[in-house]
Amino acid sequence: MITKTNIASQIVDHLRKDIILGKYKKGDALVETALSHELGVSRGPVREAIGKLVAENLLEKHSNGRTAVIGFEQKDIENLYDTRILLETHALGQIDSERFRNNKDRLLLYIQQMEEADYYKQRDIEIDLAFHHLLVRMADNNSLSHLWAAQRDIFRTLIDITSEAALTNQEEIIQQHMDIVQALEKDEVQKAQQLLTDHLRQACEYCCNSKELKK
Incomplete structure (x- = not known):
């Protein structure tokens, strides 16, 4: 569960760590609604966190709107x-x-x-x-x-x-x-x-x- 201060930053740290450790594999989709429910937060900070991870080249946005893990070996x-x-x-x-x-x-x-x-x-x-x-x-x-x-x-x-x-x-x-x-x-x-x-x-x-x- 994510606490209520600096929510987007905490989500970024949480997801980045899971991606590096391999909880999410190459090609896995990250869905805002599912993550929002899992972490107990609104979709806004999740969307912000996903954007940051795209900028870090850990996630990629596809033309159909799907966000997928690039993979981290x-x-x-x-x-x-x-x-x-x-x-x-x-x-x-x-x-x-x-x-x-x-x-x-x-x-x-x-x-x-x-x-x-x-x-x-x-x-x-x-x-x-x-x-x-x-x-x-x-x-x-x-x-x-x-x-x-x-x-x-x-x-x-x-x-x-x-x-x-x-x-x-x-x-x-x-x-x-x-x-x-x-x-x-x-x-x-x-x-x-x-x-x-x-x-x-x-x-x-x-x-x-x-x-x-x-x-």
């Missing part, structure tokens, strides 16, 4: 993580020492918030997302930031799936974030890039494994 997950690796490691290479110093405390605050969430056995997807977005913004490259932000919503859904699959390994994952910050602090950029690559490849593996389990 493991390779699509791998491609998205490859995109993140390219964008985020490139960003690390463009962060100068002053921008790092100016943002270090915020990076450490995000890590502290991750630790607090883990202590209370909670999942804070937005903090993880904010940490990585800040790394990209620290590069002070508007084109790079725009490319990353364009995929932000689907990145958030991948983090959601990954964090569920890696719930018992949060301490290790949080430490990976700290290791990246410490490498940047020592101006060990190549090491930070490798740590970030390893971190995202592990996240990709968690996400792909989760998709396999949902089949």
Whole structure:
């Protein structure tokens, strides 16, 4: 059931996650009336959510008005993580020492918030997302930031799936974030890039494994 705040956004997140995990297969139709009934909401936000997923290339509208799932395979997950690796490691290479110093405390605050969430056995997807977005913004490259932000919503859904699959390994994952910050602090950029690559490849593996389990 979808709650009554930010309804369309919640529906988008819900449907995107189900599509990525394979609940809806390639060619499956998504019908506004059926989804409205299933989720307990009016058709308006469902229609809005479907439009957003069409724009994300997860759904397609046919000439007869039918909306169908395009399909989302493991390779699509791998491609998205490859995109993140390219964008985020490139960003690390463009962060100068002053921008790092100016943002270090915020990076450490995000890590502290991750630790607090883990202590209370909670999942804070937005903090993880904010940490990585800040790394990209620290590069002070508007084109790079725009490319990353364009995929932000689907990145958030991948983090959601990954964090569920890696719930018992949060301490290790949080430490990976700290290791990246410490490498940047020592101006060990190549090491930070490798740590970030390893971190995202592990996240990709968690996400792909989760998709396999949902089949």
